[in-house]
Structure formats: C-alpha cells, structure tokens
Amino acid sequence: MSALGIAAAVRSGERSAVEVVEEYLDRIETLDAELNAFNLVMADEARRVAAAVDERIAAGDDPGPLAGVPVALKDNMCTRGIATTCSSKILEGWEPPYDATVVERLAAAGAVAVGKTNLDEFAMGSSTENSAFGPTRNPLDTGRVPGGSSGGSAAAVAADLAPISLGSDTGGSIRQPAAFCGVVGMKPTYGAVSRYGLIAFGSSLDQIGPFSTSVADSAAVLEVIGGHDPLDSTSIDAPAFDLRSVLDRGVDGMRIGILRELSGGPGSVDGIAPDVQACTTAAAEALEAAGARVQDVSVPSATLGLSAYYLVAPAEASSNLSRFDGVRYGLRADAPTTGAMMTATRTAGFGPEVKRRIMLGTYALSAGYYDAFYGKALKVRTLMLAEFAAAYEQVDLLLTPTAPTTAFRLGERTADPMTMYVNDVCTIPSNLTGHPGISVPFGVGDDAMPVGIQLLGPALSEPTLYRAAAVLEASAPDPAGKEGR
Amino acid sequence: MSGLHESALPDEWELVVGLEVHVELATQTKLFCGCANEFSTEPNTNVCPTCLGLPGSLPVMNETAVEFAMRLGRALGCEIHPSVMARKNYFYPDMAKDFQTTQYDQPTSRDGELVLADGTVVGIERAHIEEDAGKTTHVGGGGRINDAQYSLVDYNRAGVPLVEIVSRPDIRTVDHAKAYVSELRDILLAIEVSDAKMEEGSMRVDANVSVRPAGSDELRTRCELKNINSIRSLGRAIEYEARRHVDLYESGEAPRQETRHWDEDGGRSTAGRSKEDADDYRYFQEPDLVPLAPSADHIAEIDAALPILPAARRARLAALSSVADDVLVTVVERGQDALALGAIEAGADPDKVLTRIQNDLAVDDWSAVKSETLATVLQMESSGELSATQTKQVLADMAAGLHGGDPKAIAASHGFEAMASDALDALVDQLIADHPDEWTRFTTGDESDRKKMQGFFTGQIMKASKGQADGRAVAELLGRKST
Numbered sequence: 001m002s003a004l005g006i007a008a009a010v011r012s013g014e015r016s017a018v019e020v021v022e023e024y025l026d027r028i029e030t031l032d033a034e035l036n037a038f039n040l041v042m043a044d045e046a047r048r049v050a051a052a053v054d055e056r057i058a059a060g061d062d063p064g065p066l067a068g069v070p071v072a073l074k075d076n077m078c079t080r081g082i083a084t085t086c087s088s089k090i091l092e093g094w095e096p097p098y099d100a101t102v103v104e105r106l107a108a109a110g111a112v113a114v115g116k117t118n119l120d121e122f123a124m125g126s127s128t129e130n131s132a133f134g135p136t137r138n139p140l141d142t143g144r145v146p147g148g149s150s151g152g153s154a155a156a157v158a159a160d161l162a163p164i165s166l167g168s169d170t171g172g173s174i175r176q177p178a179a180f181c182g183v184v185g186m187k188p189t190y191g192a193v194s195r196y197g198l199i200a201f202g203s204s205l206d207q208i209g210p211f212s213t214s215v216a217d218s219a220a221v222l223e224v225i226g227g228h229d230p231l232d233s234t235s236i237d238a239p240a241f242d243l244r245s246v247l248d249r250g251v252d253g254m255r256i257g258i259l260r261e262l263s264g265g266p267g268s269v270d271g272i273a274p275d276v277q278a279c280t281t282a283a284a285e286a287l288e289a290a291g292a293r294v295q296d297v298s299v300p301s302a303t304l305g306l307s308a309y310y311l312v313a314p315a316e317a318s319s320n321l322s323r324f325d326g327v328r329y330g331l332r333a334d335a336p337t338t339g340a341m342m343t344a345t346r347t348a349g350f351g352p353e354v355k356r357r358i359m360l361g362t363y364a365l366s367a368g369y370y371d372a373f374y375g376k377a378l379k380v381r382t383l384m385l386a387e388f389a390a391a392y393e394q395v396d397l398l399l400t401p402t403a404p405t406t407a408f409r410l411g412e413r414t415a416d417p418m419t420m421y422v423n424d425v426c427t428i429p430s431n432l433t434g435h436p437g438i439s440v441p442f443g444v445g446d447d448a449m450p451v452g453i454q455l456l457g458p459a460l461s462e463p464t465l466y467r468a469a470a471v472l473e474a475s476a477p478d479p480a481g482k483e484g485r
Numbered sequence: 486m487s488g489l490h491e492s493a494l495p496d497e498w499e500l501v502v503g504l505e506v507h508v509e510l511a512t513q514t515k516l517f518c519g520c521a522n523e524f525s526t527e528p529n530t531n532v533c534p535t536c537l538g539l540p541g542s543l544p545v546m547n548e549t550a551v552e553f554a555m556r557l558g559r560a561l562g563c564e565i566h567p568s569v570m571a572r573k574n575y576f577y578p579d580m581a582k583d584f585q586t587t588q589y590d591q592p593t594s595r596d597g598e599l600v601l602a603d604g605t606v607v608g609i610e611r612a613h614i615e616e617d618a619g620k621t622t623h624v625g626g627g628g629r630i631n632d633a634q635y636s637l638v639d640y641n642r643a644g645v646p647l648v649e650i651v652s653r654p655d656i657r658t659v660d661h662a663k664a665y666v667s668e669l670r671d672i673l674l675a676i677e678v679s680d681a682k683m684e685e686g687s688m689r690v691d692a693n694v695s696v697r698p699a700g701s702d703e704l705r706t707r708c709e710l711k712n713i714n715s716i717r718s719l720g721r722a723i724e725y726e727a728r729r730h731v732d733l734y735e736s737g738e739a740p741r742q743e744t745r746h747w748d749e750d751g752g753r754s755t756a757g758r759s760k761e762d763a764d765d766y767r768y769f770q771e772p773d774l775v776p777l778a779p780s781a782d783h784i785a786e787i788d789a790a791l792p793i794l795p796a797a798r799r800a801r802l803a804a805l806s807s808v809a810d811d812v813l814v815t816v817v818e819r820g821q822d823a824l825a826l827g828a829i830e831a832g833a834d835p836d837k838v839l840t841r842i843q844n845d846l847a848v849d850d851w852s853a854v855k856s857e858t859l860a861t862v863l864q865m866e867s868s869g870e871l872s873a874t875q876t877k878q879v880l881a882d883m884a885a886g887l888h889g890g891d892p893k894a895i896a897a898s899h900g901f902e903a904m905a906s907d908a909l910d911a912l913v914d915q916l917i918a919d920h921p922d923e924w925t926r927f928t929t930g931d932e933s934d935r936k937k938m939q940g941f942f943t944g945q946i947m948k949a950s951k952g953q954a955d956g957r958a959v960a961e962l963l964g965r966k967s968t
Contacts, residue, residue, distance in 0.1 A: 076541075077541070078539075078540070078541040086540075094540075096534075096540070096541065195543065196543050197541040199540040200773075203772035203773050231545060232543050233544065233773060233775050234772075234775065318574075319574050319767070322574060322582065323581065324540075325576060325578075328537065328538075328539075328581070329539070337632075337633075338578055338630055338631070338633075338636055339630070342576055362767065365767035365768075366765055367767075370767075370769075374769060
C-alpha cells in the first residue's frame with residue numbers, strides 16, 4: 001500500500017497506526033536477515049510512536065499528513081538517543097542527543113520511524129558494499145547491489161519493509177539506488193531540505209530526499225520535510241513546496257531536453273549501456289506523446305562533473321570527518337599520547353574507501369596543490385552553473401538515464417574504485433549545481449532489472465519535475481521490478 | 486624616541502614589532518549557537534551539539550558578532566569587505582571539529598590604522614572574525630600534550646566569538662607597543678564590543694618581534710611571542726626578545742622563525758613550535774555558512790552609531806589646553822573628559838581642570854562630581870578662598886558625595902577659609918623671628934640650603950595655620966621678605 005493510502009486509512013480510523021507498524025516490523029523481521037537493509041530496527045520506539053498517533057486520532061486531534069506511515073531513515077541522520085552510525089565503526093556506541101530536522105518534521109507529520117538503514121560508510125560509495133556492517137542486497141535480485149550510498153533506504157522501500165524512506169544524495173546517492181531498486185528517488189534543490197542533523201559528507205553537495213514507490217508519495221514526503229530551517233544557514237528561505245496539487249497537470253507544452261552528453265547517443269560520454277539508452281529514448285517519446293516538446297540539448301561541461309566532484313566532495317569530507325578523533329565520542333583506540341590515540345582511532349575506525357577519500361581530499365586542499373585541484377574544481381562548478389543556466393533558457397527540464405547501467409552484481413566493481421565512481425556520471429552534475437533531480441523507474445534492461453530515468457531542472461523547479469515525473473510514472477511500460485516481490 | 490626605551494638596544498639596531506590581538510566579543514551568545522557567551526561555569530556545561538561539533542550539527546552566524554566586528558573595523562578605520570568564513574584544519578583536542586571556523590583570504594575588515602596618543606600611526610592589516618577553542622589541561626608529564634598522563638578538555642569556551650586584529654610591523658619601540666594595546670583597549674571599551682581584559686584573557690596579545698640594522702628597511706626573521714598577560718608583560722617580553730635577537734646576530738648567529746612562549750616569572754621566552762614544520766591548514770571556504778556582504782547603507786549605519794573615539798576625545802581636550810599627552814590619555818581613559826569639558830565651559834581654567842582631575846579624581850566612583858561643582862571649587866581655589874591642600878580635600882569629599890557634593894558646604898564643614906593675607910603676613914614674621922638661624926640660611930645659603938629652608942618654613946606655617954595657609958601665597962611671601 002502507498003504511504004498516502006496508509007495515511008488515509010489511519011486518519012479515517014480504518015486501520016490503526018499500531019497495526020500498520022506491526023505489519024511492517026513483521027516484514028522486516030522476515031525479510032531483512034537476507035537483505036541487510038537495516039542497521040537498526042527501532043521496534044519499541046516505533047510501537048510507542050504509533051500508539052501515540054492512535055491516541056491523537058482517538059482524541060480527535062489531527063495526526064498529520066503522514067499519520068501512521070512507517071518510514072526508514074538512512075543511518076546518517078541523527079535520532080535522539082538512538083545509535084547513529086553512518087555504517088562506520090568509528091561512531092561505535094554514539095547516541096546523538098538530538099534529532100535531525102527532517103526526523104522532527106516527519107514525526108510532527110505523524111510518520112513512524114521504524115529503523116536506521118544501511119549505507120556506504122559515511123555515504124561514500126555507489127553500492128552499499130562499503131559498510132562496516134556488511135552489504136545490503138538488491139531485493140529484486142539478491143546477487144546484485146541495491147546501489148548506493150543510500151542502498152538500505154532504497155532496498156527497504158523496494159522490498160516494502162517501509163512504504164517510504166529518506167536518503168541523502170551527495171553525488172547521486174538517492175537517485176542511483178532508486179534506479180537500481182525500481183523505486184522513485186528525489187534529490188531536492190540544495191537548501192530545500194534542512195541538513196541539520198545529517199552527518200556531513202560533502203557539505204556543499206549533500207541533500208536529503210525521499211524514496212517511495214510512487215511519485216505522489218514522494219511529493220507528499222518532500223512537502224513535509226522541505227521548507228526553511230533556521231538551524232541550517234544554507235536552507236533556502238522560501239515557502240514549503242506545494243507539489244501534490246500540481247501532480248496531475250501533465251506536460252503539455254513543457255519543453256524537455258535530452259541531455260546529449262549523458263544520454264548515450266552521439267556526443268555522449270562512454271559507458272551508457274544500450275538497454276539503458278533505449279529506455280531513455282522511450283521515456284522521451286512517452287513525454288512527447290503526452291504533449292511535451294522534446295529536443296536535444298548540449299551541456300558540454302556536464303562531462304567534467306565527475307572529475308570536479310571527486311575533488312570537491314573528498315576535500316569537504318576530509319575536513320568534515322576530522323572530528324572523528326576519539327576525543328569526544330565513538331570509538332577510541334588506546335595509545336600513549338593524544339596524537340597517537342587520534343591516529344590509532346582513525347586507522348581502526350574508518351574503512352578503506354573513507355580513508356581513500358580523506359587522503360584524496362587532504363591532497364586536493366594542500367598548499368601548493370589547491371589551485372591545481374580544489375581551485376580548478378570550483379571553476380568547473382561555476383562553468384557548469386553557467387552552462388546549465390543557459391540550457392534552462394532553452395528547456396524547462398532535462399532528461400538523462402539515472403545511471404549508466406542497471407544494478408551490477410555484488411563484488412563486481414569493488415576492486416577498481418574508478419569503475420565504481422563512473423556510476424555517478426549522470427547524477428553528479430546536479431549536486432555540483434545544487435539543482436534538483438528525480439529518478440523514476442521506466443522499463444527494464446536486458447537483465448530484467450529496472451532502469452531509472454532522471455529528470456533534472458533548475459533550482460526550485462520541483463513542482464515542474466513532479467509533473468513530468470507523474471507522466472513518466474503513468475506511461476512506464478511495466479511497473480518495473482515489482483514482479484520481484 | 487628610538488630603540489626600545491632609552492638605550493635598551495644598541496643604537497645600531499632597530500626594533501620591528503607587529504601585534505596580533507585576539508579580542509573576545511561581548512555578545513550574549515556564542516558565534517554559531519545559542520549557548521551563553523560565558524565560560525566560567527562548571528566544565529562542559531555551557532555546550533550544545535554545535536559548539537561541541539557533534540556529527541550533523543551546523544553553525545548559524547551570530548548577527549551581533551558580525552555587527553560588533555564591523556563596528557570594530559570601522560573604529561580602526563578599516564574598509565569593510567564582503568567576506569566569507571573559512572575552515573582552518575588541524576587536529577587538536579580542544580578544537581571540537583578539528584578545524585577552526587575563521588576568516589582567511591576574505592576577512593571582514595582590511596587596511597585601517599590606529600593612531601597612538603603621541604600621533605604615531607600604526608597600520609592595521611586586517612581584523613577578522615573567528616571562533617575560540619576550548620581549554621585543554623594536560624595533567625602530568627610537565628603539562629605538555631605529548632608527555633601528559635592524561636588531558637582534560639573543557640568546551641565551555643569553544644565557539645566564543647573573537648576578532649583578531651593584525652597590525653602591520655610598524656611598531657618601533659616598546660612604549661609604542663604598549664601604547665598600541667592600551668589605545669586598542671580604550672577603543673574596544675568606547676565602542677562597547679568587548680570588556681578587553683588582558684588579565685582575564687578577553688584580550689590576548691601576541692607579538693611578532695624582529696630587529697634590523699638601524700636605518701635599514703628590511704624585515705628580518707621574526708619570532709611570535711605568546712602567553713603575554715598584561716601590558717607590562719608585553720613590554721618585558723618584547724625587550725627580552727629583541728635583545729635575544731641582537732645577541733644572536735652579534736655573535737654571528739640568527740634567530741629561527743618560531744613561536745615562543747613568554748615566561749613571565751622567569752623573565753624569558755622559550756622556544757615553542759617551529760614555523761618551518763608548521764601545519765598546512767588546508768584553508769577552504771566554510772560550506773555550512775553563507776558569505777557576508779554588508780550593504781553600503783549598513784556600513785553607513787554603523788559609522789553613524791560609532792561614539793567619538795578616544796583619539797578624537799583627546800584631540801578635543803588638547804585643543805583647549807596645554808597639558809602633557811599622558812594627562813589627556815588618563816582623563817579620557819577614565820571617561821572624565823565630558824566632566825572636564827563641562828567645567829571648562831563653565832569658565833574654569835582648562836589646564837587646572839585637567840591636572841586636578843588627573844591627580845585628585847583617581848577614584849572608581851566620581852559620579853557625584855559635576856562639571857559645575859568642579860568649576861566652582863577651582864574658582865574658589867584661584868580666588869584664594871581655598872588653599873591647594875584644602876581644594877584637594879574638598880574634591881575628595883565631593884567625589885565621596887558628602888554634603889550633596891556642594892563644594893561650599895564641604896569647605897564650610899571643614900571650617901576652611903583661606904587665611905586672610907594680613908594674618909598670614911603676621912604669622913610669617915613671627916616664625917622668622919622665632920627661627921633666626923634658619924632664616925639666615927634661607928636668605929644667604931646656597932640653592933640647596935634655600936630649598937631646604939623654604940620647605941622648613943612652609944611646613945611650620947602650614948602647621949601653625951592648620952593647613953589654612955595657601956602654599957603659593959606662603960612661597961610668594963617668603964620670597965618677598967628675603968630680598
């Protein structure tokens with residue numbers, strides 16, 4: 001059942017929130033041993049919160065738009081008094097003394113947090129294989145990865161262990177796993193959703209967004225978690241989104257551009273698989289059939305995104321992750337001096353991918369290298385902003401595949417980080433520009449695994465994106481991947 | 486003035502000093518969170534996720550701190566620029582995030598100057614906003630981080646707003662270094678952005694010291710002196726360090742660029758961290774904060790709200806009087822310049838007003854003294870109604886608020902009435918008669934004898950008149966009678 005369906009049933013008294021949560025806790029209990037989508041199941045907490053929702057309903061109070069809807073939270077979002085690990089050993093034993101803003105907003109809307117989901121350690125990865133707690137498996141084919149870094153949240157929704165979940169997207173970490181798992185994944189405009197309480201990876205790129213099985217559910221969750229937050233200085237001071245009311249407006253007359261450099265045709269980067277390219281073309285045709293004016297649009301600098309990203313994100317990460325030094329919280333390795341303790345703690349606490357990125361970022365920011373690396377990446381960012389702004393003069397939205405391929409097999413790409421990194425080539429540009437992007441399932445690849453189509457738009461174009469996403473959803477050839485349940 | 490004080494450095498050497506002053510801003514709350522800006526409480530109680538740098542926490546800029554920093558920048562004649570915060574990355578346990586949020590290549594205030602009381606101009610390179618760190622106590626092993634048995638960290642101070650004011654290396658004497666700090670303190674107090682107490686650490690001064698051959702304009706290797714806790718200590722530290730450099734050069738060696746720790750008790754500086762193996766701080770723009778871009782209107786508002794600064798207040802007094810600079814400095818520092826101006830306006834002699842204030846109103850609370858009553862008491866003195874000693878006494882009682890601070894009532898309460906001149910004349914004649922030998926020494930002795938005897942007679946007259954004789958009148962009478 002959709003999140004909105006559950007909320008309607010709970011609000012009307014047709015079902016109790018407790019009943020719903022018990023059902024989902026059962027599913028998690030049964031299915032998650034194999035999937036490993038959850039780092040932690042908040043069973044007691046969820047029952048308590050669900051009971052409180054039922055009491056509000058019994059008392060005649062408005063329980064909120066997501067009343068009784070179970071939600072899974074990526075385990076890099078702070079939950080008061082509940083372990084928050086980033087799937088890293090270094091945060092061992094740490095319980096945040098506060099809730100992230102998104103967690104508070106979901107609770108205020110009546111949603112019931114059921115657990116914390118697995119991720120690539122500190123959100124660094126594209127397969128959820130870089131977790132200190134083992135990989136998450138793709139529910140549609142457990143021999144395959146769910147994508148990453150929000151693989152746990154994507155898998156949880158795909159396997160219906162929760163109707164909705166939250167992920168974070170620094171270079172595609174919501175959209176790519178959504179594509180791999182056949183669900184809807186949204187990365188909002190940078191600043192549209194508060195980052196307060198999200199454990200930072202790349203602060204200028206990170207953005208929280210929802211996973212769901214439907215575009216309407218996605219819109220409903222974004223309406224709840226979005227909007228200005230005074231605790232996040234980069235939060236946009238704009239009214240909360242009104243998305244659901246525009247969902248059925250269609251795309252008649254909308255100008256949509258196929259982003260040439262990222263879509264597999266002539267002029268595109270290499271590596272876009274033919275089956276994925278075929279779905280992309282089909283999606284464009286479906287939009288055109290619905291009344292959109294589709295054209296080819298070139299954004300040459302889009303191909304530079306990957307290189308710029310792998311300087312900016314690690315640079316920020318190298319600084320953001322400094323605080324994990326064993327002094328105040330989490331793991332502390334024993335050593336004779338403070339300096340040695342910090343080194344030993346970080347050596348023992350971080351996994352190899354995190355260490356690799358800390359080293360990359362430290363190098364990129366070093367005196368003598370800053371201009372050649374970090375400084376140059378910032379220039380690419382500026383260039384991309386200008387080129388995308390020019391593209392959005394020609395069209396309202398851009399369209400690309402979400403990822404170059406469908407979900408790959410576990411272990412297939414772990415040996416060579418570069419083959420893993422190129423997975424994010426289509427998603428990274430909108431993190432560098434701060435623009436929103438949504439991945440909608442559209443068809444399947446030759447391996448019968450779902451393909452995700454990505455729609456991109458300028459800052460705060462979410463209403464337009466959701467309109468087009470709803471059209472894609474309605475015209476998708478097959479409810480991709482759903483036969484896997 | 487040349488060299489240190491007089492003759493402290495050999496003439497062929499010149500001192501070169503630049504000062505870096507950290508000032509705690511007196512805001513209600515910390516720089517990036519809502520915690521109270523006070524840290525004298527139980528360790529680690531005045532903290533929150535943000536100032537503890539907990540995972541997921543974010544900073545929010547304190548607008549008042551920016552306002553204060555801009556006010557300070559303008560008071561130092563700086564240009565206010567669009568600025569950004571940056572991260573200065575290094576590992577230290579008192580840094581909650583293992584980076585300090587500060588300003589790097591785009592500070593708020595640039596290119597100002599500070600004018601010392603004697604007119605010397607010291608350039609200000611920049612004044613930037615940054616956060617303070619916590620406090621570490623290393624226990625055992627000589628109190629150093631890598632030998633300690635254990636270390637304790639208190640984050641109550643973490644995130645307290647600071648402005649760091651960096652002077653150009655324009656300071657050439659110890660006295661100017663001290664005057665710079667005291668002038669800066671006066672400005673901070675006048676614009677009400679900090680309580681500027683060096684002893685309590687709300688104002689911290691680091692001195693970059695080097696020497697060079699007199700007349701040269703080179704900048705030689707400098708050492709940065711830390712742990713200077715008073716203006717006096719600043720003078721001693723610079724003096725010690727300059728001599729150390731001179732000694733090194735004169736023995737064919739050279740100082741190394743390093744940070745040195747001033748040991749006030751031992752009266753010497755000791756080597757600290759060498760700058761050669763200094764950390765690479767990997768500065769980059771703080772992505773969790775937005776740039777600061779004050780409008781021209783905002784800067785104009787700040788200018789309009791600035792009080793008259795100490796230098797201008799001294800200049801106003803200087804234009805009306807002929808007293809020495811240090812008298813003006815004292816009167817303005819104590820905030821007694823308005824009192825002085827009022828008394829001068831009421832007709833009192835400007836020099837007399839300022840000297841009397843400097844000498845006789847050096848008390849914490851002088852609020853009972855008003856310009857009018859000050860003018861009155863000085864009038865009473867100059868008309869001979871009160872002797873100098875009596876005037877001093879009356880002023881003391883006025884400051885204490887006795888008799889409603891009314892000088893006439895106070896004088897009356899003491900029975901003060903300057904001795905009538907014929908009575909004084911008679912008294913002097915009587916004393917001359919009583920002490921013929923002393924009188925002979927006064928009239929015929931050498932300069933030293935004359936001085937001693939003048940003191941003797943004045944003392945006798947004061948004693949006999951119970952202080953009611955006017956000292957100047959006595960001196961005049963003695964002089965007249967001796968010729």
